Amino acid sequence: MFRWLSVPRKDRVAHLRDGQFVRLYGPGSHLVWTLFGKHEFVTYDATTLPGVLAGDPLPADGPGWRSVTVKDGLRHLIALRGTRRVVLIPGRWHLWDLLEVTDEAVVNTRLEPTPLSDDDRLEPAESYREATASSVQAVVLLHDEVPVRTLASGRYRAFAGDPWDLHPVALTPRALDVAHQDLLTSDQVPVRVKPLVVVRVVDPLKFVATPDADSHAYSAVQLALREVLAARVLDALLAEREALTTDLAARAAAYLPDVGLAFDRVSVKDITLGADVKELLAKVLGARKEAEAQGIRRKEEVAHTRQLLNTARLLQSNPVLMRLRELEAYAEIASKVDKLTLVTGPDALAHLTLGEVTSDESPTV
Numbered sequence: 001m002f003r004w005l006s007v008p009r010k011d012r013v014a015h016l017r018d019g020q021f022v023r024l025y026g027p028g029s030h031l032v033w034t035l036f037g038k039h040e041f042v043t044y045d046a047t048t049l050p051g052v053l054a055g056d057p058l059p060a061d062g063p064g065w066r067s068v069t070v071k072d073g074l075r076h077l078i079a080l081r082g083t084r085r086v087v088l089i090p091g092r093w094h095l096w097d098l099l100e101v102t103d104e105a106v107v108n109t110r111l112e113p114t115p116l117s118d119d120d121r122l123e124p125a126e127s128y129r130e131a132t133a134s135s136v137q138a139v140v141l142l143h144d145e146v147p148v149r150t151l152a153s154g155r156y157r158a159f160a161g162d163p164w165d166l167h168p169v170a171l172t173p174r175a176l177d178v179a180h181q182d183l184l185t186s187d188q189v190p191v192r193v194k195p196l197v198v199v200r201v202v203d204p205l206k207f208v209a210t211p212d213a214d215s216h217a218y219s220a221v222q223l224a225l226r227e228v229l230a231a232r233v234l235d236a237l238l239a240e241r242e243a244l245t246t247d248l249a250a251r252a253a254a255y256l257p258d259v260g261l262a263f264d265r266v267s268v269k270d271i272t273l274g275a276d277v278k279e280l281l282a283k284v285l286g287a288r289k290e291a292e293a294q295g296i297r298r299k300e301e302v303a304h305t306r307q308l309l310n311t312a313r314l315l316q317s318n319p320v321l322m323r324l325r326e327l328e329a330y331a332e333i334a335s336k337v338d339k340l341t342l343v344t345g346p347d348a349l350a351h352l353t354l355g356e357v358t359s360d361e362s363p364t365v
Contacts, residue, residue: 003039005030010047012065012096014058016040021057026064046096049086058094068093073110075159077122079103087122089161109162113141115154128159131166138204140167147208169204173264176217180272181225187233189273195248196269197221199261207260216259221266224251237271244268 006029007013015022017037025032032039042057052058052067060067069092070076076088081100095101122128132155133139139151142165151166158164176197184190199217201207210216228248229237237244245267252266315322 001033001035003032003034005032005041010045010098012044012046014042014044016042016057019057021059024058024062024064044094044096046098049088049093049095049099052092052094056092064098065094065096068095073108073162075107075109077105077107085120085122087124087127087159089127089159107159109159109164113151113156113158113164113166115152116157118155120157122157126160128157129166130155130157131168132156136170136172138169138171138201140169140204140208141165142167142208147205150204167208169201169207171201171204173198173200176214176221178218178221181222183226183229185229185232185234185237189234191229191234191237192270192272193225193229193268194270194272195221195225196265196267197252197263198265200264201260202262203258203260205260206258210259213259213261216257217261217263220252220255223255224248224266227251241268 005013005025007025007027009027011027013025015025015032017039019038019040044058046065058065058067060069068076068088070088070090072090074090076093077085078088078095079085079102081102116130131137131139133151133153135153139156141148141151141156144163145165147167156166158166176199178195178197181193181195182190183193197217199214207213225248228244228251231247232240232244248268249263249266253263256263315325
């Protein structure tokens with residue numbers, strides 16, 4: 001019995017009889033003898049590089065292909081058509097002639113990673129990790145998840161599943177989110193404080209070696225806030241923002257252990273008071289303003305009284321001035337009335353001179 005076998009250009013078909021490899025068929029049409037035994041046909045995509053499963057019947061080498069076995073602790077790097085570089089992880093791989101492998105290299109992943117050249121690129125990305133050490137990012141080298149040292153500037157690569165690993169660390173300042181703190185001032189007033197905290201990494205190796213470094217900074221700010229508020233009354237807390245920030249930053253830095261972090265900025269962003277406290281403060285402020293107004297009024301009254309006293313003394317010591325003041329008073333009164341009635345004794349009549357009366361009404365003396 002015969003079977004016609006049609007193989008596309010990108011495929012290769014392995015012929016098996018009773019589980020044993022017979023022949024590999026390339027592109028084209030083939031007449032296959034299938035009379036005796038159990039015949040199977042396994043199709044391979046000659047344009048890809050899948051890992052070979054256990055029990056694969058294809059021999060290590062043959063016309064149109066060869067196999068590569070990558071041992072543990074090694075990586076096999078191949079260049080396809082001179083441009084695309086692929087990393088082969090431990091296992092068995094078929095390299096088909098259709099792939100046009102132009103270069104090969106073996107990397108011992110048990111050796112410490114070294115800086116890479118700019119044109120050293122690999123596929124697929126999930127089979128390794130790359131990190132670049134620069135002025136804004138440090139790279140800590142780990143061996144079996146234990147930090148070893150901080151790498152010099154450059155690009156590095158560590159393969160997945162091997163002892164070496166890379167841990168990038170940003171060196172730029174970053175905000176640390178510290179939740180609102182409900183605390184009491186020294187005069188037992190409850191306030192809610194929202195701190196503003198900015199940290200930066202100063203020792204990447206210690207920072208990576210301390211997984212909870214951020215929590216240490218968080219706790220340091222909490223302790224510093226409690227101390228700062230406990231030492232101040234509410235009025236000082238609201239009025240002395242600059243001194244509060246300076247004190248808070250110094251205390252937080254003192255509480256922060258050596259975990260590779262430093263504070264760039266620690267300050268109080270918001271201070272929130274409860275509704276009852278706000279109402280009480282409004283009453284206190286109103287009473288304070290009223291007292292200030294009364295004080296101003298008393299000062300004005302004292303000044304006015306002192307001025308009257310000085311005037312009285314001056315008039316008492318100078319009769320002419322006193323007489324002039326009287327005449328001014330008379331003139332001011334006369335300017336405000338239309339009719340003037342003068343009541344005096346009979347002795348004063350001889351000294352009065354009446355002006356001309358233009359109306360029929362007689363003057364009243």
